Amino acid sequence: MTALQGCLLISALLFAIGFAGAVTRRHAILVLIGIELMLNAANLNFIAFWRFGPHPEALTGFMFVLFSMALAGAEAAVGLALVIAIYRHKKTSNLDEVKELKG
Amino acid sequence: MFDKLDQIFVTALHWLVSFVPEAWRSLASSLICIAFILSVFPAVFSVTTIFERKGIGRIQNRYGPNRVGIPFTKIRLAGFGQFIPDGVKMLTKEDIVPRAADKIVHFLAPVVMLIPVLLAYAVLPFGRNMTVTDYDAGLLFFFAVGGAVELSVFMAGWSSRNKYSLLGAMRAIAQMVSYEIPLILSAVTVVMVVGSLNLNAIIAHQNQYTFGIAHWFVFTPWGLVGFILFFIASLAESNRTPFDLPEAESEIIAGYFTEYSGFKFALFFLGEYLGMFAIIGLGITLFLGGWTSPVSFLTWIPSYVWFFTKLMAIVFVFIWIRATLPRLRMDQLMNFAWKFMLPLALINILVAGLWHYMAADWQRWLVCSTIIFGAYVILGRGLMHNQKLGKRIYRYAE
Amino acid sequence: MSIFFILTAIVTLFAAASAMSLRNLVHCALALAVSFTGIAALYLQLDAQFVGFAEILVYVGAIAILIVFAILLTRSGEAPENSVLTSGWMAGIAISAMVFTLLGWAVLNSSAIPKENPPAPVATVKNVGDALMTKFVLPLEIIGLVLTAAMIGAVIIALKESSKSETAGRES
Numbered sequence: 001m002t003a004l005q006g007c008l009l010i011s012a013l014l015f016a017i018g019f020a021g022a023v024t025r026r027h028a029i030l031v032l033i034g035i036e037l038m039l040n041a042a043n044l045n046f047i048a049f050w051r052f053g054p055h056p057e058a059l060t061g062f063m064f065v066l067f068s069m070a071l072a073g074a075e076a077a078v079g080l081a082l083v084i085a086i087y088r089h090k091k092t093s094n095l096d097e098v099k100e101l102k103g
Numbered sequence: 104m105f106d107k108l109d110q111i112f113v114t115a116l117h118w119l120v121s122f123v124p125e126a127w128r129s130l131a132s133s134l135i136c137i138a139f140i141l142s143v144f145p146a147v148f149s150v151t152t153i154f155e156r157k158g159i160g161r162i163q164n165r166y167g168p169n170r171v172g173i174p175f176t177k178i179r180l181a182g183f184g185q186f187i188p189d190g191v192k193m194l195t196k197e198d199i200v201p202r203a204a205d206k207i208v209h210f211l212a213p214v215v216m217l218i219p220v221l222l223a224y225a226v227l228p229f230g231r232n233m234t235v236t237d238y239d240a241g242l243l244f245f246f247a248v249g250g251a252v253e254l255s256v257f258m259a260g261w262s263s264r265n266k267y268s269l270l271g272a273m274r275a276i277a278q279m280v281s282y283e284i285p286l287i288l289s290a291v292t293v294v295m296v297v298g299s300l301n302l303n304a305i306i307a308h309q310n311q312y313t314f315g316i317a318h319w320f321v322f323t324p325w326g327l328v329g330f331i332l333f334f335i336a337s338l339a340e341s342n343r344t345p346f347d348l349p350e351a352e353s354e355i356i357a358g359y360f361t362e363y364s365g366f367k368f369a370l371f372f373l374g375e376y377l378g379m380f381a382i383i384g385l386g387i388t389l390f391l392g393g394w395t396s397p398v399s400f401l402t403w404i405p406s407y408v409w410f411f412t413k414l415m416a417i418v419f420v421f422i423w424i425r426a427t428l429p430r431l432r433m434d435q436l437m438n439f440a441w442k443f444m445l446p447l448a449l450i451n452i453l454v455a456g457l458w459h460y461m462a463a464d465w466q467r468w469l470v471c472s473t474i475i476f477g478a479y480v481i482l483g484r485g486l487m488h489n490q491k492l493g494k495r496i497y498r499y500a501e
Numbered sequence: 502m503s504i505f506f507i508l509t510a511i512v513t514l515f516a517a518a519s520a521m522s523l524r525n526l527v528h529c530a531l532a533l534a535v536s537f538t539g540i541a542a543l544y545l546q547l548d549a550q551f552v553g554f555a556e557i558l559v560y561v562g563a564i565a566i567l568i569v570f571a572i573l574l575t576r577s578g579e580a581p582e583n584s585v586l587t588s589g590w591m592a593g594i595a596i597s598a599m600v601f602t603l604l605g606w607a608v609l610n611s612s613a614i615p616k617e618n619p620p621a622p623v624a625t626v627k628n629v630g631d632a633l634m635t636k637f638v639l640p641l642e643i644i645g646l647v648l649t650a651a652m653i654g655a656v657i658i659a660l661k662e663s664s665k666s667e668t669a670g671r672e673s
Contacts, residue, residue, distance in 0.1 A: 001609075003618055007547070008608040010510045014517055014540075016601035021521030023593035024586050029526060029571055033533050036564065037517050040540050043556075051547045052615065056622030059632045063640070065552050066629075069559050070644045074651030076564045080571040081655035087575040096587060208531065240626050243554045250562020254534055257569050261527055273573070276566060283562075300626050 007048035015041035028083045028093045032076065039072050105403040112139075112407065113232050136235040140224045147414075148376045149186040155422050157182065162426040193372075196365035201264060204362065208262035213363070213370035215255035219248040220374050223381040228302055230394045230407035242300040245385055246287055249340070252378060253279050256349075256359050259371070263362035271358025274433070275349035278339055281440040282346075286336035288448035289329040292455035293320055293389045302385075306393035315399045319392040324471040325455040328479075330390040332448050334417075337386055339440075341379035344425040351430060379421070380414065387413045443486045450478040506546050513539030525579070526572045534565040548621040551629050 001009075015038050022034030043065045050061030087093045107114070116135055123131040153168065160167020171188055172179035200209055226241035228234040238244050253276050260272020294300055297308045311318045320326030339346040350358035360371045387393060391413055394406035431439070454471045461467040516536035520529045537560035544553035587593070608614070633641055 002614065002616060004614055005608055006506075006510075007543075008614075009605055010514065010543070012601055012604035012608065013514055015604070016597045017514065017517045017521055019600060020594055020597035023596070024590035025521065026587050027526060029568060029575070030521070030529060033520055033529060033568065036533070036560075037520070037536070040537070040560075043552075044540060044543060047544055047547050047549050047552060051549065051622065052618060054615075054619075056619070056624075059624060059628065062549060062552060062624055062629065063632060063637050065549075066555065066633075067637075067640055067644055069552075069555060070648060073559055073563060074648050076567055077655040078651050078658070080567055081658040083571055084574050085658050093575045208528075238550070240551050240554055243551070243558065243626075247554045247557040247562065250558055250566075251534075251538075253566050254531070254561065254569075257566070258531065261569075261573075269573075276570070280566065298627075 002052075004048055004052040007052075008045060011041040011044040011048070014038075014044065026094050026096055028086065028095050028098070029080070031095065032079045032083070035079075036072060036076065039068060039075075043068055105405070109231055109405040109407075111405075112230070133235070140221065140235070144224065144377055144380055145373065147380060147411075148373060149190065151376060151415075151418055152189065153183055153186045154419075155425075156185065158419070158422045159426045162423070190369075193369040194366055196368075198365040198367060199362075201362050203264040205262040205264070208258050209362075210367075212255050212259035212262060213367045213374065215258060216252060216374040217370055217377070219251040219255075220378045220381060222248045223378075224384075226302055227381065227384045228306060228388060228393055229384075229410050230405065233394075233407060234303060237301070237303055240300045241302045242290060242294065242305075242385075245302075245381075246283075246290075249378075249382075250283070252374075255374075259363070260359035263359075265362050267355040267357075268359050268361045270355050271349045271351075271361065274355075275342060275359055278342070278346060278349060278436060281437060282336045282339035282444075285332050285440065285444040285448045286340060288445070288452060289332040289336065290385075290389055292325050292329045292452055295452070295455050296320070296459055302388050302393070306388060306395060309392040310395045312399040317392050317395055317397050317399070319390065319395075319397065321390045323458065324468065324475050325451050325458055326390055328447065328451045328475050329455075330386065332444055332451070333386050333390065335444065337379075337382040338421065338424065339436075340382055341421075342375065343379065343421055345428040345431050346436065347430060348433060348436065380418070383414055383417045383421075384410070387417070438486060443482050446482055447478055451475065503546075506543070509539055509542045509546065513543065527569065530565060530568045530572060533568065534561050537561050537565065549624060551624060551626055 018034045018037030018041060020034075021037070022031045025031060025034070046061040046064045046068075050056055050059070050065075053061065083093055086098055090098060092098065116132065119135055120128050120132050157167040157169075167182065168185040169182035170179065171182055171184040173184055174187060200206060223245050225235045226238055226244050234241075256275045256279070257272050260268045260270075260275070263269075293305060297305050299305065309317060309319050316322070321330045338344075342349050348354075350360070355361070360368060363371060387410065394410040396402045396404060396409055454474050457474070458467060458471050461470065513536050516532045516539060520532035520536055523529050523532060537556065541553045541556040541560075544550075544556055
C-alpha cells in the first residue's frame with residue numbers, strides 16, 4: 001500500500017463516519033457536524049492528490065482546499081443560524097419533528 | 104565581545120547539543136528550547152504577579168505585599184519574595200471538583216488552556232537567532248493556536264455546571280471572538296508592507312536605521328494606529344481590565360474558573376498570564392521592532408535584553424491600566440469592537456496600502472495621517488452618538 | 502507511511518467516530534475539535550503547512566466555537582433520555598458501510614494511482630499568495646462575495662422574530 005492509498009483510505013473512512021452520523025442522528029447540529037466531517041474527508045483527498053500527484057507546483061489541490069474551507073465556514077454559519085431559527089420557532093432541534101417546511 | 108554576549112544563549116545551546124550523538128541532535132535541541140521557555144516565562148510570570156500587586160498598591164495609595172523576603176533568612180527584599188508563599192499556597196490547596204461537574208472535561212480544561220499558549224511561544228523571536236521554530240507562516244501559526252484557547256474557556260465554563268461559570272465562559276468567548284478580528288486585521292497591515300508571514304523577516308525589515316532612529320512600524324501613521332488597535336485588542340484577548348467582564352468579581356464571582364481551586368486554578372492563572380506575555384511579545388515583534396534597539400548607538404545592548412525590557416514595559420502599562428480604568432459594560436464592549444475598531448482597522452489596511460505605493464516623501468505622511476485622523480474623528484463621533492454625557496449626578500440613599 | 506502518521510490517523514478517526522456516536526452534544530463538539538486538530542496534523546505531515554494552520558484557525562478556532570454556541574443556544578447541552586437515532590438508522594449504517602467498501606475497493610485496485618512517491622513539493626506562503634493573486638484571483642473574489650452573502654444571510658435568519666413581526670404589524 002502506497003502513502004497515497006493510505007491517505008485515500010483514511011479519508012474514505014472519515015467520509016463514511018461523517019455520512020453515517022449525518023443520516024442516523026436525530027439532532028440537527030449533529031447532522032451539520034457530519035457534513036463538516038465529510039467536507040474534511042474531501043479536503044484530505046485533495047491534499048493527498050496534490051502531495052503525491054504529478055504537478056504539485058500548480059497548487060490546484062491546495063487552493064481547492066483553501067476555498068472549500070471558506071465555503072465550509074459559510075455553510076456552518078448559515079446552517080447553525082437555521083438551526084437556531086428553527087429552534088426558536090418550534091422549540092425543538094430534533095429532525096424527526098421538523099418535517100414540514102412551513103411555520 | 105558584545106556580539107558574544109548577544110549570542111551567548113545560542114552558543115550555549117550549540118555547546119550543549121554537541122554532547123549528544125549525531126542522530127539525536129535536533130531532538131535534544133528542541134528539548135532544550137522547550138526547557139528554556141518552560142523555565143523563563145513562568146519565572147517572568149511569578150515576578151509579574153508581585154510587580155502587579157505592589158504596583159497596584161502603589162497606584163491605589165496602599166502598601167501591597169511588603170513582608171516576605173527570602174524564606175528562612177532575615178532578608179526582606181521589600182516583599183518581593185511574596186510569590187514563593189503564593190505559589191506554595193496555590194499548589195497545596197485542596198482540589199475541589201463539584202459533584203455535578205463533568206469530571207473529564209473539568210479536568211482537561213486547564214490543560215487545553217496551557218498547551219496552545221505554550222505552543223505560541225514556538226514562533227516568537229526572543230533575540231537575534233533565538234527563535235525555536237522559524238516557520239514560514241509563523242504569524243498564522245500564532246493566531247491559529249490562539250484560537251484554541253477559546254475552546255478551553257468554554258470547556259471550563261460548561262463542565263463546572265455553575266451558572267456563573269457558564270456566563271463567564273460565554274462572555275469570554277463572545278469577547279475573544281469579537282476582538283480577534285481587529286487583532287488580526289491590525290497585524291495584516293504589517294504583513295502587507297513586509298510581504299511575509301515570517302516573524303524574523305518582519306523584524307529584519309524593521310532593523311534598519313535612518314539618522315540613528317530605527318524603522319519601527321510604530322513610527323509610521325498606519326503603524327501607530329495598528330499598534331494602538333493591537334494593544335487594545337490584546338488587552339481584551341487576555342481578559343485584562345477594562346475588558347475583564349469574563350471574570351468580573353463583583354458580578355459573576357470569578358467567571359469561568361469559579362469552580363476551580365488548587366493546582367488547576369494555578370494552571371488557569373498561569374495560562375492567562377503566559378497568554379498575555381505571548382500576545383505582548385507578538386505586538387513587540389510586529390510594531391516595536393522585536394529585539395532591535397530603537398536608536399543605532401544602543402545596538403550593543405544584547406537583543407534579548409531589549410526584548411524583555413520592552414515586554415516588561417508593556418506589562419507595566421497593562422498593570423497601570425488595570426489600576427486606573429473601570430470595567431466596560433457588555434454593550435459598550437461590543438459597540439467598541441464592531442463599530443469603532445473594526446472599521447478603523449479596515450481603513451488602516453487601506454492606508455498601509457497607500458503608504459506602500461506612494462513615494463517616500465512628506466506628502467505620504469500628510470495623506471496617510473489625514474485619512475487616519477479623519478476616520479478616527481468620524482468613527483469616534485459615531486460611537487459617541489446618542490450617548491448623553493453630562494455632568495455626573497450622584498444619588499444618595501436616604 | 503511513518504508510525505506517527507498512522508497514529509495521527511487513528512486518533513483522528515477515533516475522535517470523528519466519537520463525535521458522531523456520543524450522546525452528549527457538547528462532548529460531540531469537543532471530539533469534533535480533536536478530530537479537526539488531527540486532520541491539521543495530517544496536513545502538516547503531507548507538507549501542506551499553510552493549509553494545516555488554516556485548518557486549525559478556521560475549524561477549531563471558528564467552526565467548533567460556532568457549533569458550541571449553537572448547542573448552548575438551542576439548550577441541547579444535556580444528553581437526551583430517549584433515543585438519539587433516527588427511525589431508519591440501520592439503513593443509514595448499511596449504506597455508509599457500503600460506501601466505504603466501494604471506495605476502499607476502488608482505492609486498493611485502481612491502476613491510476615502512482616506506485617512511487619514523488620519528492621515533497623514546496624508550497625511557501627509566497628507561492629500561495631502569488632497563486633491567489635494571479636491564477637486564482639477570480640475564485641478568491643467570488644469566495645469573498647459568498648462569505649459576505651452568507652454572513653448577511655446568517656444574521657437575517659438568526660435575527661429576533663419579534664422585531665420582524667413588529668415591523669410587519671406596523672406596516673399592516
